[in-house]
Amino acid sequence: MTSRVPPSSAESPEAPSAPTRSSSENPARALADYVLGLGDDALVAAQRMGEWIAKAPQIEEDVALGNIALDLLGQARSLLTYAGSLLDPPRSEDDLAYLREAGDFRCVHLVERPGGDFGVAVARLLILSAYHCELYAALSASRDGTLAGIAAKAVKEVDYHRDHATLWTLRLGDGTNESHTRMQAALAAEWPYVEELFDGSHLDPALVQRGVAVDPATLRTAFYRRVSQVVDQATLVLPGTVPAEGGGRCGRHTEHLESLLADLQGLTRAHPGATW
Amino acid sequence: MYGNDFASPSDAPSASPEPVEPGLEDFWRIVGEDGRIEPRDAMPEDYRSSLVRQIAQHAHSEIIGMQPEGEWISRAPSLRRKAILMAKVQDEAGHGLYLYAAAETLGVDRAELLDMLHTGRQKYSSIFNYPTLTWADIGTIGWLVDGAAIVNQVPLCRCSYGPYARAMVRVCKEESFHQRQGFEALYTLSHGTPQQHEMAQDAVDRWWWPSLMMFGPHDSGPHATAGHTAKSMAWGVKRFSNDDLRQRFVDMTVPQAEALGLTLPDPDLRWNESRGHYDFGEIDFNELFEVIKGNGPCNAERMANRRRAHEEGAWVREAATAYAEKTAARRTAGAA
Ligand SMILES: [Fe+2]
Numbered sequence: 012m013t014s015r016v017p018p019s020s021a022e023s024p025e026a027p028s029a030p031t032r033s034s035s036e037n038p039a040r041a042l043a044d045y046v047l048g049l050g051d052d053a054l055v056a057a058q059r060m061g062e063w064i065a066k067a068p069q070i071e072e073d074v075a076l077g078n079i080a081l082d083l084l085g086q087a088r089s090l091l092t093y094a095g096s097l098l099d100p101p102r103s104e105d106d107l108a109y110l111r112e113a114g115d116f117r118c119v120h121l122v123e124r125p126g127g128d129f130g131v132a133v134a135r136l137l138i139l140s141a142y143h144c145e146l147y148a149a150l151s152a153s154r155d156g157t158l159a160g161i162a163a164k165a166v167k168e169v170d171y172h173r174d175h176a177t178l179w180t181l182r183l184g185d186g187t188n189e190s191h192t193r194m195q196a197a198l199a200a201e202w203p204y205v206e207e208l209f210d211g212s213h214l215d216p217a218l219v220q221r222g223v224a225v226d227p228a229t230l231r232t233a234f235y236r237r238v239s240q241v242v243d244q245a246t247l248v249l250p251g252t253v254p255a256e257g258g259g260r261c262g263r264h265t266e267h268l269e270s271l272l273a274d275l276q277g278l279t280r281a282h283p284g285a286t287w
Numbered sequence: 288m289y290g291n292d293f294a295s296p297s298d299a300p301s302a303s304p305e306p307v308e309p310g311l312e313d314f315w316r317i318v319g320e321d322g323r324i325e326p327r328d329a330m331p332e333d334y335r336s337s338l339v340r341q342i343a344q345h346a347h348s349e350i351i352g353m354q355p356e357g358e359w360i361s362r363a364p365s366l367r368r369k370a371i372l373m374a375k376v377q378d379e380a381g382h383g384l385y386l387y388a389a390a391e392t393l394g395v396d397r398a399e400l401l402d403m404l405h406t407g408r409q410k411y412s413s414i415f416n417y418p419t420l421t422w423a424d425i426g427t428i429g430w431l432v433d434g435a436a437i438v439n440q441v442p443l444c445r446c447s448y449g450p451y452a453r454a455m456v457r458v459c460k461e462e463s464f465h466q467r468q469g470f471e472a473l474y475t476l477s478h479g480t481p482q483q484h485e486m487a488q489d490a491v492d493r494w495w496w497p498s499l500m501m502f503g504p505h506d507s508g509p510h511a512t513a514g515h516t517a518k519s520m521a522w523g524v525k526r527f528s529n530d531d532l533r534q535r536f537v538d539m540t541v542p543q544a545e546a547l548g549l550t551l552p553d554p555d556l557r558w559n560e561s562r563g564h565y566d567f568g569e570i571d572f573n574e575l576f577e578v579i580k581g582n583g584p585c586n587a588e589r590m591a592n593r594r595r596a597h598e599e600g601a602w603v604r605e606a607a608t609a610y611a612e613k614t615a616a617r618r619t620a621g622a623a
């Protein structure tokens with residue numbers, strides 16, 4: 012176990028309580044949990060993507076990956092702000108980002124694992140953006156107006172992310188022998204984390220029935236169609252790997268989330284109550 | 288460097304009088320009329336090479352300058368500050384791109400210039416060889432370093448080389464945005480908890496003198512013919528001396544420090560009624576020259592990071608080139 016959190020913060024009165032299991036008896040809570048999952052995916056993905064700024068293979072990519080990280084961070088902020096408003100007592104985006112423990116996060120494992128080479132970043136972005144495109148397109152028809160609004164804005168952003176990831180998948184897959192090998196290895200490394208995106212077992216069925224949430228399982232076909240097309244065109248093959256266990260949506264995470272959060276939250280937690 | 292062109296005394300060229308070359312009448316006329324020289328115009332060879340060096344060093348500074356602030360993106364203390372910082376560092380990458388593009392109009396290419404940076408044959412602004420120790424360094428850099436960069440760069444918006452001048456117009460707009468954001472971040476710290484205030488003061492104490500050094504060595508009075516200043520002024524590239532620009536920066540910054548509720552670490556700093564300017568203490572240029580020579584606190588680390596990013600990205604750039612060639616070949620084959 013890594014110890015990471017300054018001792019004071021654990022008892023901090025401002026620390027939001029851990030989200031409890033979704034429950035049909037508490038629709039606001041169930042919706043908050045759902046939105047937290049989406050927001051945490053975006054936040055943690057933005058944090059990982061941000062690591063590329065000043066380290067990219069060329070300056071154009073510092074700019075492009077910076078753009079993508081900013082989009083994801085913007086989505087995270089909208090989603091966390093909304094999730095926080097549904098909680099009792101209400102929480103701010105920063106309460107949720109900075110004062111929750113790893114076990115209270117609802118992101119999938121795909122986004123929390125450490126970045127590898129540029130091929131891994133591309134593979135991961137291809138997967139995440141293809142999923143996001145289907146998700147936000149469906150969610151922009153949500154009966155929940157706030158969620159629909161956030162999704163409608165995000166859908167244009169993630170469309171650009173998918174284009175960017177597609178372009179690089181083609182370049183790396185159909186570039187040199189080395190890039191082909193590396194891109195294939197990157198896909199193999201990321202592929203076990205795809206299925207977790209489409210697992211809706213954590214989700215309150217009432218939210219889906221009411222047309223508020225999207226059952227992620229319904230996005231799977233379109234996702235695979237799109238991604239396999241790109242992979243094919245890039246002269247790569249879809250890996251046949253066994254899905255990893257998952258559990259991020261229920262707060263079971265890889266050990267990497269702990270260290271990511273130590274970095275993200277450390278300064279804020281060292282100054283309880285301060286404004287920045 | 289960083290919009291101001293100078294080197295340590297050991298490698299400063301001696302300013303020789305401009306040789307009168309035939310075919311350059313138009314050049315001197317345009318410069319004399321305060322017009323713009325464009326890439327296709329005839330120009331003195333040392334005008335060209337000196338601009339290449341200056342623009343490249345400026346571009347390198349933008350790129351290396353991403354590192355000290357980039358280190359805090361993951362640790363920014365609120366999501367709003369994280370977004371502002373990400374956008375800022377990304378802007379600096381954009382500045383690098385504009386500037387490399389401006390240098391390329393003079394007949395060099397970016398890969399060549401990056402190679403000069405990576406092998407130490409071209410330099411970048413020494414300010415980025417200081418470490419960012421706390422979060423307050425981020426606000427302080429925006430306020431002081433971007434602030435000093437603006438003072439250096441605003442006159443370059445009127446410099447005689449068109450592509451450089453135009454790049455500077457775009458860059459300056461964004462730099463002034465960075466400067467205000469830095470000021471605002473620092474203001475929040477200064478008026479926050481006692482620890483936050485202390486953090487802000489400590490950062491300003493560390494960055495003040497290096498910021499003054501960004502304007503380069505003395506080049507007025509008895510120093511007026513040293514370094515590149517005299518030539519650069521004759522060419523319409525440099526408009527004001529280092530010392531004039533530094534004074535402008537000090538005069539602008541002192542009232543801002545008061546508004547921030549922070550002090551500047553110079554006991555000699557005081558308003559001089561007769562000059563109409565602030566007097567300030569003697570700058571330790573030995574420190575600057577040591578940092579330029581590579582002995583600053585972070586020189587080695589900044590260069591190692593830059594080289595690593597470049598080397599680790601080589602296979603990616605090669606793949607992009609190979610893919611572009613393949614698709615072009617397919618297109619030709621398809622058209623045939
Ligand atoms: Fe800049």
Ligand SMILES: [Fe+2]
Binds near residue numbers: 379433461
């Ligand atoms: Fe800037």
